[in-house]
Amino acid sequence: MEPILHEYGSLLLRWTHIIAGMAWIGSSFYFMHLDASLKACADIPPGKGGEAWEVHGGGFYQVKKYLVAPDFLPEELGWHKWQSYATWITGFFLLIWVYYYQSSIFLIDPAVMNLKPITALVIGLGGLAAGWIAYDQLCRSRLGDKPLVVGIIVFAGVVLAAFLYQQVFSPRAAFIHTGALMATIMSGNVFFVIIPNQHKVVAALKAGEVPNPYYGKTAKLRSGHNNYFTLPVVFLMISNHYPLTYSTPYAFVIVALALVAGTVIRYFYNERHAGRGDKAWCWLVAAVCLILAIFISATTTPAGRMALGLPPLVSPAYAKSGPAVDVPVDIQNVVMGRCAMCHAAEPVYEGFAVPPRGILLDTPEAIAKNRKLILVQAGLTHAMPPNNITELSDEDRAMLKEWASGK
């Protein structure tokens, strides 16, 4: 029962995580667009805000923005913070659920570094905290007045983090931790800076004081970062279902390319919505980045090289085999006979150029490593082989199930 609950838990967490993320990014896009489309209006002095007219759902909206101080403040204000908190919280539990609960499957790769689960936990979560602190200090430093310099340092920092995670975690976990670090910075911005600053502004207004414009300014810097992070973060999150992106020694370069591509596309829309024209070069830059990423995946991942007929590249994560394992010969025979034609580095099953989902089942080590996945996909459910295409018998399935469940 436990693996079923675990699978379902993962599905439910992912479901809520994606929905919260959609709400968050959606409202972030909405407000960036709104900010960019504000026009001067009669009752707000120039430079102190503006208004936008919008049409949606059968009605017309007249939205006004007051930079810092409206003349009066109603009791009820709509805050936008739970989209962000909910995204982070569900994402955090999903990370724990998938990567830390089953750290031997997804997180720890002995060929990269043979970590103890607790050490991996400290590195993984400690890295998120350290990354946030470094970023926050950078924004608070004197450089905080130079958004471009800060932007370049943040970019370099994220790529460095991707590189460092690659030195300790499995390729897939390294990628997702890089995404989680960026997402933590985004939520940290909302929780520690943007919302508290807004509270200070509201409190000042209620006390009849003029709020310090610094609060609005720093909040804007951070929400600008958040805006430029959205596209790359989503790329990193969904990439962990695509081994071509992360199973290369140059995964950190793919991270860098995704950062640039996502940022310039956001920039294109920010400029367009602000009425500063369509900067077509942004798409050219994004396209070049993505073509480079495809090239790196094709020439440096095991699957990519296989598809191109190139000899395998010797990378640490693939060169060494894991610790010696003891998989009964009967089990090996069943898996080799019913699964490995697709789940091999070089699948022999027609139509498969690369192992599906990056899952290898062609050596005893790989079979042992994927034990829990085998249990769920072939033992407890009949998901694999697809449509039982390789005719796994009920007896063999029962045997797989018994072995995989550790009985």
Ligand code: HEC
């Ligand atoms: C005909 C080719 C083929 C055979 C044979 C096959 N698989 Fe698969 N396997 C696939 C494909 C395709 C996917 C990806 C399914 C998807 O994307 O939903 C997959 C996915 C998987 C996954 C990952 C599921 C996930 O969502 O994480 C596991 C684990 C797996 N297979 C185990 C097995 C086992 C165990 C066997 C043998 C009993 C087996 N497969 C036989 C094609 C095959």
